[in-house]
Amino acid sequence: MDESKFKAPLAYQNEKFLNSPDGRILRILAEYSEPLARFRREQIQDTVVFFGSARFHDREAAQKNLFTVEGKGVADKEQEEELKRAIAGVDTARYYEDARRMAYLLTQWSSQIPARRRRFVVTTGGGPGIMEAANRGAHEAGGKSVGLNINLPFEQYANPYITPALNFEFHYFFMRKFWFAYLAKGLVIFPGGFGTLDELFEILTLAQTQKLAKKILVAIYGGEYWNSILNFKAMADAGVIAPGDVELFRFVNSPEEGFEFLRDGLTKYHLEEQPKRKGEVIPEIAKTNP
Numbered sequence: 175m176d177e178s179k180f181k182a183p184l185a186y187q188n189e190k191f192l193n194s195p196d197g198r199i200l201r202i203l204a205e206y207s208e209p210l211a212r213f214r215r216e217q218i219q220d221t222v223v224f225f226g227s228a229r230f231h232d233r234e235a236a237q238k239n240l241f242t243v244e245g246k247g248v249a250d251k252e253q254e255e256e257l258k259r260a261i262a263g264v265d266t267a268r269y270y271e272d273a274r275r276m277a278y279l280l281t282q283w284s285s286q287i288p289a290r291r292r293r294f295v296v297t298t299g300g301g302p303g304i305m306e307a308a309n310r311g312a313h314e315a316g317g318k319s320v321g322l323n324i325n326l327p328f329e330q331y332a333n334p335y336i337t338p339a340l341n342f343e344f345h346y347f348f349m350r351k352f353w354f355a356y357l358a359k360g361l362v363i364f365p366g367g368f369g370t371l372d373e374l375f376e377i378l379t380l381a382q383t384q385k386l387a388k389k390i391l392v393a394i395y396g397g398e399y400w401n402s403i404l405n406f407k408a409m410a411d412a413g414v415i416a417p418g419d420v421e422l423f424r425f426v427n428s429p430e431e432g433f434e435f436l437r438d439g440l441t442k443y444h445l446e447e448q449p450k451r452k453g454e455v456i457p458e459i460a461k462t463n464p
Contacts, residue, residue, distance in 0.1 A: 205349035209342055213357070216339055219291035220444070221320060221357040222280060222436060224273060225373045226304025226364025226395075227266075232274075236260075236267040269364050269396065270307040275429035276362065276395075277311030277319070283437055285317050287445070294359060294440055295320055299350075300341065304364045306333035313337075322350050355380065359444050360391040360436050365399040381422050382415070391439040392423035393432050400425065 191197050231239070243260040246253060277296045284294040296312040298305035300321030312319035313335040321336035323343045332341055344350040355377060363374045374394070380386050394400055409415045426432040 202346060202349060205344055205346055206352070209353055212339065212342075216318065216337075217291045218295050218318075218320070218340070218357065219289070219293055220359045221295045221297040222360035222362065222391075222440075223297045223354050223358045223373075224277060224304060224308035224362045224364065225299065225366060225370050226269065226273060226307075227366040227370065228299075228301045228303035228305060229367075230266050230270045230303040230307070230365075231263060232270050232307070233264075233267040236263040240264050266365070269304065272395065272429045273304045273307035273362075273364055274311040274314075276432045277308040278315045279311075279429060279433040280436060281312040281315035281317035281319070283433070285315065292318060293444075294436075295340075297322065297354070297358070298336075299323065299369075300332050300336060300343075302331065302333055304366065306335060308362075309333055309335035322353055324350055351376065355386070358390055359388065359440055360393070362393045362395060362432060362436070363400075364395045378419075378422055382419055389439075389443040391436055391443075393426045393435055394423050395426055395432055397425040397427055 185191060186200075192200060240260040240263065243253075243257050246256075248254050248257055280294065281296055284292075287293050295318055296308050297320035298308045300309075300323030305321070309319045309321060310333070318337040318340060319335065320340040321332055321342065323332050323341070324347060325343060325345055332343070342353070344353075351373075354373065358377075361374075361377050363370060374392075377390065377392065381390055381392070406415070406420050410417050410420055424435055426435055
């Protein structure tokens with residue numbers, strides 16, 4: 175008798191169970207433990223996260239698209255709207271190029287920091303647009319960069335500039351957000367939509383309520399865009415945020431200004447000796463040998 179056919183599968187090898195509602199807790203733990211192991215192996219101590227629209231293109235691609243659309247002519251309302259979007263695409267390409275430049279400057283600087291582990295590694299959501307631009311800038315500077323991708327039915331795919339060993343794919347948004355916040359010492363917010371706003375306000379809320387164990391630098395890029403979208407002064411005047419809450423971030427308007435803000439703040443708060451705050455927890459990755 176072949177007894178092997180009566181042998182039950184090991185629980186952790188039972189794919190039907192692992193993909194069932196009862197296996198959800200194991201899937202969640204896997205999205206914590208597997209990235210943790212990789213971050214340790216790659217010696218990543220902390221990160222600077224770039225957020226922004228996934229719909230921006232580099233200048234060359236945007237210009238090429240405009241030429242293609244102009245070549246079609248404008249025969250109806252639909253083509254008129256397509257032309258407007260193509261013209262806007264050329265204008266917003268500056269944000270792609272600026273994110274690319276800032277990530278390059280940051281990576282070039284952080285690569286020269288004498289440390290056992292890699293400091294202030296550029297991290298993005300892993301997709302196209304501003305995410306691609308930041309990963310690309312880090313790649314061009316010869317540094318590693320992280321991509322925390324999310325499995326979506328549209329728009330999101332891993333860009334080719336992420337360091338392969340640091341290319342992650344998440345199912346759960348909240349686990350992805352955990353990894354954005356846990357290692358971050360800096361956050362750069364470029365013009366974007368719902369997702370960008372979601373990430374910005376999540377980090378600002380954590381900072382406002384002192385739920386972060388470390389100082390995080392928040393640079394909001396492009397005052398012209400953001401001042402037309404958000405009015406923080408009106409929020410403070412209405413009393414829904416404290417006047418001091420507007421000091422949790424700074425508007426910057428050029429790659430050099432953004433880089434200098436990050437460099438000076440990261441040096442002050444995370445490279446120079448700082449007194450440990452009561453109740454502060456040193457992130458496990460930073461203190462544990464891989």
